[in-house]
Amino acid sequence: MSILSRRQFLLTSTAASGLVMVHPFSASAAAGQAHLRLLCTTDLHCHIRPYDYYADKPVDTVGLSRTANLIEGVRAEATNTMTFDNGDYMQGNPMADYIAYSKGMKEGDTHPVIAAMNVLGYDCGTLGNHEFNYGMDFLGLVNAKAGYPLVCANFAHKLGASPREDDLYLDPYIILDRELTDGAGNKLPIKVGVIGFVPPQIMEWDRGHLEGKYNTRDIVQAGAAWVPQMREEGADIVVALAHTGIDAGGQSEGMENAALYLAGVEGIDVVITGHQHLNFPGKDFEGPGIDNDKGTLMGKPAVQAGFWGNHMGLIDLMLEHDGNAWKIATHSSEIRPIFKRGEDRSITALTTDYAPVLHSSDQVHEATLKYVRAKVGETSAPLYSYFALVADDPSVQIVSNAQLWYVKKLLEDTPEGKLPLLSAAAPFKAGGRGGPDYYTDVPKGPLAIKNVADLYLYPNTLQAVKVTGAQVKDWLERSAGMFNHVPAGSSDALLLNPDFPSYNFDVIDGVTYKIDITQPAKFDKDGAVVNPETNRIVDLQFEGKPIDPKAEFVIATNNYRAGGGGNFPGADGSTVLYRAPDTNRDVIVRYIHDKGTVSPQADANWSFAPAKGTTVLFETGPKAQTYLEDVKSRGLDIEPVTGGEGGFARYRISL
Template sequence: MSPLSRRSLIRGGAASAAAVLASVGFTDTAAARDIGGSTDPYRLTVLGTTDLHGNIFNWDYFKDAEYDDTPHNDVGLAKVSTLVEAVRTERGAASTLLIDAGDTIQGTPLAYYYAKVTPIGPGVIHPMAAAMNAMRYDAAALGNHEFNYGIPLLRTFEQQLNFPLLGANAVDVATGRPAFRPFVIKPVWVPGRWLPLWVGVLGLTNPGIAIWDRANVEGRMEFPGLVEQAAYWVPIMKQLGADVVVVSAHSGADTSSSYGDALPWPENAATLVAEQVPDIDAILVGHAHQEIAERRVVNTVTGREVVLTEPLRWGMRLSVLTIDVRPAARGFEVTSVTAQVLNSNTVAEDPAVVELLQADHQVVLDYVNSVVGTSAVAMSAATARYEDTAAIDFVNYVQADAVRTVLTGTEYAALPVLSIAAPFNREAAIPQGDVSVRDVAGLYIFDNTLQAVLMSGSDVREYLEFSARYFRAVTSAGPFTPDEVTNAVTATAPGGTPDYNYDVMGGLTAPLAYRIDLGQPVGSRIVDLTYAGAPLDPAGRFVIAINNYRASGGGSFPHTADATVVYNAQVEIRQLIIDWVTANGTIDPAVFASTDWSLTYQGAPLQISG
């Protein structure tokens, strides 16, 4: 079996590697080299970012204010650029490389605007491409969110970059070959040397793309495992003369998978790559949104340490890999690797980046602050993770209403419609009075699309039981703080279940009501489950309004990936909500809000405060 996938994705395996390499612009440079000149040691610096998610400015588009959080982090490439230039000044630009580990073009209204409102193309450069080109990036790996807007837009973004977009395990189904360049080998000229230090950067993305963006990639690309792909490509990079090998991996350090065993390859596998694949010197980690200044992992084959680093997210940090080398018989050998992270909140924004993209920023500010309707009362999602709120009811209502409308006249029109939504953003709020695009967008910060699937009553119960894993077990009715009850650690969420993996389900024309008893074991927490005031019929049939991430198996919820799909027109849910407000004019919770679920302990209401 070829290391590229479960089938032979490179025809003929390693024997045809030369043809594959030629197709991505490489030639064999593995002949012995006489480096000549000075025998002094040399210090290479590799700077890394990851999970930028469309952040250029230190700005919160949903609050219409400078970004701030409890630890007072700053965000954005404008801040990172200042740090990068400082390191280049200190270490020398000629001995410094800059790379990224993915999730670049999705996540802010700025990114959304240039994907959907005014899409990039001739005459329209993606702001992230413009910023990264100005900062002189050397390479970037693909993240899973690069595929959210479809392959054509991703290809346009790729063409706008002055550096390669890497994805060794993004494989073209038709050809069996990498759909993107798998790696790049960069020359770094060392004073006193006749030939350069060759630095290889291997890009790896996430197998979960096959699930999370199935609608965009199915039948076109496959995403085999990181370990398998690194084991295939690293020896080729060494054969081609790479003295240093750095992996840029859009995959978390702590081995786990939000999709369970739905794929044969783990979602978070950076540590496994370090442990199992020889000849890697360092890994820039992405995807998990964690801060890892330096983690040292021993390779089980060579006994050498591999250094991992992850610079949090959104440009909050910059990873700095310091790699010392010395002359060897064939080029250079690595003598030590260390890592640290620099904090973006210690510097001002780079005025060159600000000036370059201020006009794009202003266009998006005007867009997100445009008024689309009014609200009869204020609605907040601040407590939505532990109590029924009108804000989440509103999302469910719009989704369910849209599904009911499109199913009119079909064989499914008579079935009851339920809807699923999650508390994506604790800071989301709809004000009383004028409602802007950014107010509505704050309720739905992901670029998911609406689907509808069929479920039975028993499926609904099992789905809700799975969702209730989000809560921690308790031994009394409280009182508790929210953090003492929510974000439970599970086998698939060792860092705690994220809010976006807690789903609330509601009915459209009749209430779906239930209680979540945290005094009961996981799997037996849903009690008093009723529809239209009667116990839910296990054999009943329901149409479920659901987002594409969940419908494709994201979060590994039951009865989604294999459910019968009755609607999938690729309509974005956020835009659907904006359009609903624009068409209806007024948001009135009296139309859609009710308290249909609550937390209990052995039948008593759970007390939560703070």
């Protein structure tokens, strides 16, 4: 099989109708050869329109209506196309929450993201992990109106003795009968097999909805079991819709990001991956079996098309018919962005809206605006997350305050109510993959639902766990993996570990502590112990005294963390003391209603341990300058420097 580099992509020719962009496969296809283009979206998270409901303004960086224009453009260029969605389609912004929590869904209703996707006429889709956030009844109502089949091979009502004996929630795969036009204009049938997968970790992340009623199987194991049957049923090519990411660190059973090893399953021809909100081909992945230039995983064409509609995935296949079946002769992979960011941090749109998709959500868009603009209270201080990864932060503080307020009332007059109460919360919007504008920034004054949604992005429910003092320390040691190891005396070392997500950087309120980054991290980015003797968390105190490792504490947190999300010590599902019926976001709204005016100034309960002669570099959004003096007043020795990349601003911190 030969491979076309994605750098060779387009040929230009002049036709009677004007300038036409012709792919080399189409230009060279002869009789018995056909060019098939596979288009895909992934991790839309209900971003139908180019609108940021948290900031309440139009943007050019998100939106299926923009991606749809790319899709329609490619369809117009090509004789043969198919379009797929790779999951995480219905949750992830205030419109999604408005539908789930305020407007509601009843039988016969069409969810706005399904309405938009139906306009585009997808061929097939699969489930993502966030599809389960609102519960199984809601999921069923949403999917009932999809105008395309949904498949998933590793999510079941009950597991059998082998994958093919599982009582699956959806069909594991589908064989789509399509017709291809070859290079000579002949029409020939083809059978395209499509199989889907979801991360097994949904059983931890949405335990409350799934435990005791459903189960999952290892992705690669499920693929290896079902693909031979797809071939037996006549599939010419097999496309894997894999809502799982790419990890070259070695295969293990039940792994979350298994796309690379799934690509190694015999009989799979194409892998559409996602979940990580990253880009492939590109610069985000490297390692054995990963070829960014050719756009392949284990030699198979593959894509990961970002998130929120910011990219469209495109795989081009040159197919040859041997008289009996189609085979892939040549292939190429690429992702097409909807915008570009200039060196001056400016955003330039690379496409416009596809009007039918945009207009499919006009009414619900207006209703969502009313929903997010509703006032719930006041704040006496600004809420921002620009420095949330380097200092105690007001956007995290208000979440902790609300969780403490809620759980304290719940545990009144119970034995556990006499235990010390702590609260764990993490910054969700802290730049990173979201870019230099991806921060919370709420001014002093009125607070609306959109501001609360901005503080807490996910529809998690509040839970409380009972842990020991030793587990409190290790919980914080796990969080401290956010920072690179910086030996004492280092000059301008990079502070943050880019592979460590900000939502795993828990700050625990109710204790005081320092983080010594001159020590190696005890845990790696996945929560595995790598340096058992290290101690990054120093001077850990409760009520002014060193914490007792054997003492018991209650920590207010969310269902994701309490159920094992992030692999935190003391949070594996077995320590859950209370499962609240309310979302963390609702708890924050109730807290603000109760207080009328909140005062969320950070209490500086954590800081970096001093390290004489040591400086580190930290990147954040350019608007951070507004709050520089505020964060310096809390003891952080920080100053702006030049050199930020990708629109970020760079700062130097002296330890």
